[in-house]
Amino acid sequence: MPNLPLSDLRVAEIGSGDTLDYCGKLFSDFGAEVIKIEPPGGDPARHYPPLVDAGNGRRESGYFAWLNTNKRSVIADLDKSDDVARVRALLATCDLLIDARAPSEIPNSLLTHDDLRKEQPGLAITAISWFGEHGLYSNYQTTDSVCRSLSGSVKLVGAQEGPPVLPRDGQIAVMAGLTAFIPTLASLYDRANGARRFAVSAHEAMLQISEFDTGLALEVGFTRPRMAINRFGRGYPVGNFPTKDGWLGITVVTPAQWAAFCVLLGLPELETEPQFNDGLARTNNSKALFDIFQPILMHKSAQEWFEMGIELRLPLAVVPDMETLLKQQYYRDRGAFAKVEIGTASFDAPVLPQTLTGSRPKPNGRAPFAGDDTIDALPAHQRVATRQATPDDPQPLKGLRIIDLTMGWAGPSATRQMGDLGADIIKVESCQYPDWFRGTDPRGPYFPERTYEKIYWFQQMNRNKRGITLDLTNPRGKELLKQLIAGADAVIDNYAADVLPRMGLDAAAMHKINPRLVVVTMPAFGMTGPWSGVRAYGSTLEQASGLPSVTGREGDPPTMLHAALGDPFGGVSAAAALMLGFMHQKNTGLGQHIDLSATEALLPLVAPSVIEQSATGKSGPRIGNRHPRFVPNGCFPCLGEDQWITIAVRSDDEWRALCKVMHRADLADDAALATAEGRRAEEDRIEVAIRHWTTTVRPDLAMVTLQDAGVPAGTARLPLDLAGDPHLLAVGHWQPVTKVFMGPHLLPSVAYREGSAKLPYPITRLAPTLGQHNDEVLRDILGLGAADIDQLRATEIIGDTAISKKAKAAPTTK
Template identity: 35%
Template sequence: MQSKNQRALAGLTVIEIGNGAASAYCGRLLADAGASVTAVTMVGDPPTIVREQTDAEQAFSAYLSADKFVSDAPLELEAIQRLCRVADLALIGEDSNFSAFDVNPKKATVDLTWFGRQGPYEAWKGSDLVIQALTAMPHLAGPVEGPPLHAGDRHATMIGGVTAYIAALAAMLAKPTRVTRRLELSILEANLVVSEMHIYYVEQDGAPIKRQGVNRFSPHGPLGIYPCKDGWVGITATTPDQWKSLCIVLGMEKEGTDEKLATRQLRFERLDEVEKAMINALSVGTAEQWAERGRSHRVPIVVVPDAAGILSHPIFAARESFANLFTRSGLFKVPRTPFGLIKTPTRKTLNAMDGELIAQPGPSAHASQGGPLQDDLPLSGLTVADFTMGWAGPLASRLLADLGAEVLKIEAGRYPDWWRGVNWTPEYVAAKQYENTKHYCALNRGKCGISLDLTSPAGKKLALALVAKADIVIENQAAGVMEKLGLGYADLVAVNASIVMTSMSAFGTGNAWSGTRAYGSTLEQGSGLPHFMGSPGTPPTMAHMAYGDPVGGLYGCASLLTALFHKRRTGEGEYVNISMVESMLQFTTPALLQYQADPAAPLRRGTRHSLFAPHGIYPCAGEDRWLAIAVESTEMFASLARVIGHTEWIGDAGFDLAECRRRRHDEIDAAISAWTKKQEPHQAAAILQQAGVAAAPALHTEEIVKNPHLIAAGFFIDLIREISGPQRQAGVAIMQNGKRLGAHTPAPLLGEHSWPVLERHIGLERAAYEALVNESVITFAPASLRSMAQKPDDQR
């Protein structure tokens, strides 16, 4: 039996090569989970990722390097090659000049780049702002008149890093080969998970999505952040029942009985009026009081904590959501890796003071076991029992399908995936509109669809029989639902002692806030992240309508692969108790370090950056057209000055250093805007990138599927599905041996694969199957009596 505190990735050896925050964050996750990570740079690469010698910046660098063996000087190629020959994995940074083909670790390389190895953007300069602009995420956030708002520093690189972690673990779980498996990952493509829902809504509705203002996302109302007597609360009330319950909680009887406010669309049309009444009601109580009342009435209301509130949060304390980071300049608290592993927890203490380099790499010991490398998918042979619905859970299981796993999606006519629709009228069902929702189709490609009524003894028995043959179970139901169905972890272990079960809920299971009703918006609000976005004088500002969903899906997938690695090594299964709010909490790390280093420092800067200048989103020619620019060096600033016709700035001491430019940001911004207002954003970005300046058009959602770079890179998956027809879907950001991964079978119709799956996996006979169909244990259409009021509250 393994020790409870043994790390999941014990025995895994990793060489992290080169420079880049995304690769360093991937290495951070690997080290936290127990891998031995050695970070090196090659002669000629930048020696550090510290961008300026500030306490906060050095603390973040210490966070990324904690518990790694860290090189104190660049190495020659031959020395790095010797290190890699005895390692399992080589991880190559996005800002490195290193070639992945120069090393041959025993199992795999993971090669990160900003934009991939082919396409018009291949040689572009990348940054968090540039990546976000190309996902169209900023376009939907901020004031109607602009500028659009970026989510914040390090978000894009962290998403790239956790996606690289998924690629790395998939490679470690793949069949052994005689040659090194080569995986590549584009940070831009990894970040497009945040855009998927909007892409499919544009396709579904046939109309572009416009920016509606701070904390406003059409057609949802109310969905935002509101002041209380003390503090702020995040509220999302979209269904008729939630709206009525919210009005009861707030004492808004008049609004609760107004039929002209019955739907979210009607409320959005009168949102000024609705929010004024809400703010008036909220003013008599504290954020904590309103959140408690929301939980008691099953309404998605959460406290939106500021930096101090995050660090003292009672549920974060109960779940030990923070680790202690020991650095040479002191002790900091940082969000812990949010994998929720019960048997093999991630580190609670991070040491950034004692890293050292293995001075003399050992002799070559390249593995010779395994067969030749073919086109096998990394997770082929893995079976997943998938009880997820909505966005976050299905994204996690779709990533498994994209990487080669067999995913058995289990739903039922009485309770189908809520992304199939909301209007369960006889007419809706008869027209099979539940098979037409584009977001459902995209999030469930590559899966086998099984219909089982889990509330019936026969349906539960069949589900347990499938679990008995599975490697993994994943679910994102509201906390407690699986236990009520007799499908909790204890029930699953009884039929499969080594099962890995991953539960994804807002605040995790087993604590005072586990019953919190949540959407992706609730997860962002509850993490406190909005306190670090937007401009001074505005409310805490949300970056996305449902940011927590795609982010939670990525960390959910990473968590279960981590537990699976431990199972493959030891034979032990594990319960994975994920809090998706903690996944969002990762993005607060830079701001929390800044707050602890200097509590008086501003944490909200609009589109400006704490270090870089100029940095922002600038108006271009045309209606609501914008250009993102991120100048990260004096050399880059000189190139910008030449392009916009201000060569007098070059060599001027008043512009030479970033600190100087930050003081003159208004002056520089005015000059940049004077130039950009005359430019088309795509052409302007190309001109600046040609000059070596990190820039990109701030895309609108509808432009993503037409983006020439993504098309040239082969990112999209075009599928034709019965009933719903053709659809262009976002692909997976991971390539293997030069080929794009990703499942190419369309999402299942309800119950489409029930018979072949049950016959193949549990040996069900045809006569027994027909009896189950006749008894409505297996169905192929939703029950027509299900009403809108019965739509589940938890939309993740």
């Protein structure tokens, strides 16, 4: 396939795990030659459900096949010196090694990173592990649910009385795989100046989901409570509600949306009812409000309500099951699903959502059987890098300039990733309409006390950026933006799809100004199709992705995960798209439009369920906190108020170890429980026994005791707990800073370390105050003189304080 941005790269994968595989898929589906090095007998994940009939009696994992499309597979035993010698010879031809072996395994193996870096200084290396290479958890046994519990993204989900809800596996793979891909590709972008090594922590990558709530908790001193299924701190009504046909996702936050929702219901007079006239009042009176609107929703289907909501600019979504999701014409028209093949099996699965319109990813494709290739038969390849990068070398994106027109969470988190790697990010706001993450309520102290400079979330999302203000409704302000675009490498926005085109600043217009520009747009449903005008929050995107339909227990409503998942996943997806655009730009000298749909960015999270539906014609029942392979598996109450621990048993040995810790020799000796199949039949009884033990012990003590015994276990942390988590403190995840208006506060770090460093990159620039860098940017980049800048300030085209022009609603941008 021509014009794929990574077609000049050769990548090797060692180890096992879906995070490794997803990171590698991003390379292979965008053209790189990816060689998967599997152990004798093949990767164990080939045998994980859902299984498909691949012909000749072979049963292969459909999910594994999707993760490994367009790759090669070779067999090598890394405990044998002859095989290791062949792998070393292969790596001598590779640009990159992605290694998912455990941190404790690599230094004691026949293939260490220290040796490789000495022998092959031009080889880039990315090590992926659950908790990184240092810190208290680095050698912990873990699973998706255990890692998520420790990342603060489990405890707030579910019924008030508990237990917290454990999501399905596969979501960490996407977040951590993308988080690994971004610095890795940045290093390859700069590979002529030296190869780099990164060590990536999946746990820290997942903190990008919980950091919003951590910031909120640090700001107000407490964490919002776990309220109920589909009830969380976003106002009311927010959640999934039954209709005449199907479930409707609703997110009502702003006064304008409440007014529109009342119109939708045919009850405009409801808007001014005192008990419902603001978000807090609606939350406090949610039962009375539910009793009013729920019977009305039963008069129409979810699809009908959704289409009415588009006209009213309401954040609504149909919440599809997997069968409905696969049939939705919007996704089909945008090419969001395509065939995966392995052997004779063929089924649909999500396509990578980084829609580079000039160099689209391969639409899935064929996955190899284990050992389909041999090292000796691989074609020749010459890598570019000849030396290692040193700590004195500039960061890999130094010299790139990105014009950041984004607001809120998703877009700013994308550009934050680029700023962390050295790119010059120029964030453009206006005094009339600052970034809505500076606050959405302009009443009270907002203007006189400059509340908009004191919001924690804004500080988190906008580190390592410069900030200017331009009134884009003024022709002069728009002209200055065009001048910035003319000299930039990329521009990104997350406005609704129609905003910039109405201003004459669509992708085509920007490319007339600068043909080499990478233009990223990321509205909720992309720039094309009948849903392009849908307004959305992160919750809307989760609803539309179908994820709630596979989360929770049978009989419960489609269950949301109580975090605006669309924002952090959309952010890292957009950052990966930017890096792919930069690679294409470097290879060809040309820019292109990247049409990222924030909803499609969530489809990889439901890939296992989509594949099961497509391959078998049905989706398995929702199993709550249980697991299709691990038994027992769940989140159990501990000593204290609302204290919980997640425990997973992956093997019979781990089961016996759990029984020993619980002092239950009777269970260990019970032959009926000796195998996973036997334990599955007695899971209710086993869970009662576990609860009897866990309720007598503190969660951290239970975790440490079980980990010492080799059993995966993790405390269900609150977001507020993360600021004092001993592992995160040891690895330097929280960087203490102080800033005008904010005072001392903590900021999160990147989820990776370069080289053998124990600490992350230091934050070099705190989030800008409004218009902080106006003079610097306008003078040094656009060449304006002092008199010109003074005139711009006098006419309020630029400024450094917010202007109360009119009451405004928060833009529903993602």
